[in-house]
Amino acid sequence: MSSLTRPGGRTARVRDAVLRATGDLLAESGFAALDLAEVARHAGVGRTTVYRRWGTPTGLIADVLVAMADESVPRARTGSIADDLRANARLVRSTLADVRQGRLFKAVVVAGACDDRAADALHGFYAARIDEWAPCVDEAIGRGQLPDGTDARQVIAAVSAPLYYALLQSGQPLTEALADQAAGAALAAAQAGAFAAR
Amino acid sequence: MSSLTRPGGRTARVRDAVLRATGDLLAESGFAALDLAEVARHAGVGRTTVYRRWGTPTGLIADVLVAMADESVPRARTGSIADDLRANARLVRSTLADVRQGRLFKAVVVAGACDDRAADALHGFYAARIDEWAPCVDEAIGRGQLPDGTDARQVIAAVSAPLYYALLQSGQPLTEALADQAAGAALAAAQAGAFAAR
Numbered sequence: 001m002s003s004l005t006r007p008g009g010r011t012a013r014v015r016d017a018v019l020r021a022t023g024d025l026l027a028e029s030g031f032a033a034l035d036l037a038e039v040a041r042h043a044g045v046g047r048t049t050v051y052r053r054w055g056t057p058t059g060l061i062a063d064v065l066v067a068m069a070d071e072s073v074p075r076a077r078t079g080s081i082a083d084d085l086r087a088n089a090r091l092v093r094s095t096l097a098d099v100r101q102g103r104l105f106k107a108v109v110v111a112g113a114c115d116d117r118a119a120d121a122l123h124g125f126y127a128a129r130i131d132e133w134a135p136c137v138d139e140a141i142g143r144g145q146l147p148d149g150t151d152a153r154q155v156i157a158a159v160s161a162p163l164y165y166a167l168l169q170s171g172q173p174l175t176e177a178l179a180d181q182a183a184g185a186a187l188a189a190a191q192a193g194a195f196a197a198r
Numbered sequence: 199m200s201s202l203t204r205p206g207g208r209t210a211r212v213r214d215a216v217l218r219a220t221g222d223l224l225a226e227s228g229f230a231a232l233d234l235a236e237v238a239r240h241a242g243v244g245r246t247t248v249y250r251r252w253g254t255p256t257g258l259i260a261d262v263l264v265a266m267a268d269e270s271v272p273r274a275r276t277g278s279i280a281d282d283l284r285a286n287a288r289l290v291r292s293t294l295a296d297v298r299q300g301r302l303f304k305a306v307v308v309a310g311a312c313d314d315r316a317a318d319a320l321h322g323f324y325a326a327r328i329d330e331w332a333p334c335v336d337e338a339i340g341r342g343q344l345p346d347g348t349d350a351r352q353v354i355a356a357v358s359a360p361l362y363y364a365l366l367q368s369g370q371p372l373t374e375a376l377a378d379q380a381a382g383a384a385l386a387a388a389q390a391g392a393f394a395a396r
Contacts, residue, residue, distance in 0.1 A: 030311075030312055032230045032312065106311040107311075109307075109311065109366055109367065110308045110311050110312060112366065112367075113228075113304040113305075113307065113308050113366060114228055114230065114308060119369060120369075122367065122369070123367075123368060123369035126367045126368045126369075127368070130368070154360075154379065157360060157363055157364075157368060157370075158360055158383060160363065160367075161359035161360045161362070161363035161367075162352075162355060162356055162359045164359070164362070164363055164366070164367055165355055165358065165359035165362055165363070166355075168307055168310065168311060168362070168366065169307065169310075169320065169321075169324045169358075169359075169362055170321060170324045170325070170328070170355060171317060171318075171320070171321035171324075172355075181352065181392065181393065184387070184392045185356055185383075185384070185387035185392040185393065186383070186387070187392075188386060188387040188389075188390035188391075188392040189382070189383035189384070189386040189387045189390075189392075191390070192386035192387075192389070192390065193386075194379065194382045194383040194385075194386040194387075195379065195383065
């Protein structure tokens with residue numbers, strides 16, 4: 001290692017390469033085919049490094065999800081709850097409709113459905129995304145645009161849920177119209193008090 | 199074969215046994231572990247029969263989904279759209295919260311995410327379930343309880359989506375309160391015209 005390279009820098013570069021390779025292989029072949037030796041080869045790092053640091057495919061997926069949460073897009077701040085929720089729905093839609101990202105999300109959901117540790121990591125990823133966007137709702141409550149007691153996290157989950165349902169259950173095309181409908185439905189329900197404690 | 203047994207009767211009994219065994223094994227070990235020889239052994243039928251009739255794990259899953267659609271519970275007919283949607287949400291919730299059924303649904307969603315033919319069968323299953331319940335919405339439109347032009351299928355999908363999101367993405371507990379909230383949110387959004395063509 002060059003004396004010009006900080007150890008943290010090299011470690012971070014190895015992690016970037018390994019997680020990028022893991023994402024590529026997950027998007028290409030799914031969870032069941034994920035193999036640590038192949039990840040190491042694709043990343044151009046030693047097998048021993050991958051086995052020692054991540055241990056199992058589940059360990060890799062958990063770290064991929066941590067990186068996905070860290071790197072994901074910050075929330076909108078338009079000042080309008082309708083525009084914020086629409087921006088959220090369109091971001092989720094464009095992510096899931098993208099070929100590589102859509103396959104990657106299917107693969108991590110499959111991992112979560114098959115493995116308890118991957119499920120914990122997956123739930124952590126969605127908790128982080130919901131935490132990022134929930135302030136849109138709380139600020140709208142503060143501006144008097146939504147009823148007091150509205151559960152911000154449930155509103156954000158309600159925006160995404162129909163888009164995941166289209167991806168994984170119904171197979172309905174992930175159009176921008178579907179995203180706008182999901183955002184509009186979540187907003188109308190929130191305005192009517194459907195997410196407020198009774 | 200006894201002369202007292204109709205061939206159709208025997209065929210139907212073999213199918214029942216094989217699909218029951220497939221469902222049990224899917225719920226127990228998931229899609230990746232599904233093995234035709236093990237299905238045959240659990241069903242008490244010859245391997246050759248299973249290989250000849252279903253061919254692959256995906257073929258078995260496709261037929262399991264046809265049977266699940268055929269056997270699934272008919273829709274509510276309460277005369278009130280609020281009560282109908284709540285009954286639908288509670289049915290979905292109790293199904294997904296049931297240990298065996300929850301695992302079976304995870305396994306078929308995993309199969310659909312991993313295999314195109316299984317995906318077609320999965321979309322067919324959800325189309326059948328949505329077709330079964332959509333008349334609740336159409337009847338409510340007829341009674342003047344919901345706006346003209348409301349997309350009945352999207353309303354039904356919106357009732358289920360947050361429950362699948364809890365099962366597969368967020369890991370939120372599948373409580374009856376969550377089901378009632380999903381039904382109430384879909385209804386409020388429909389009443390506000392969020393599912394009506396513009």
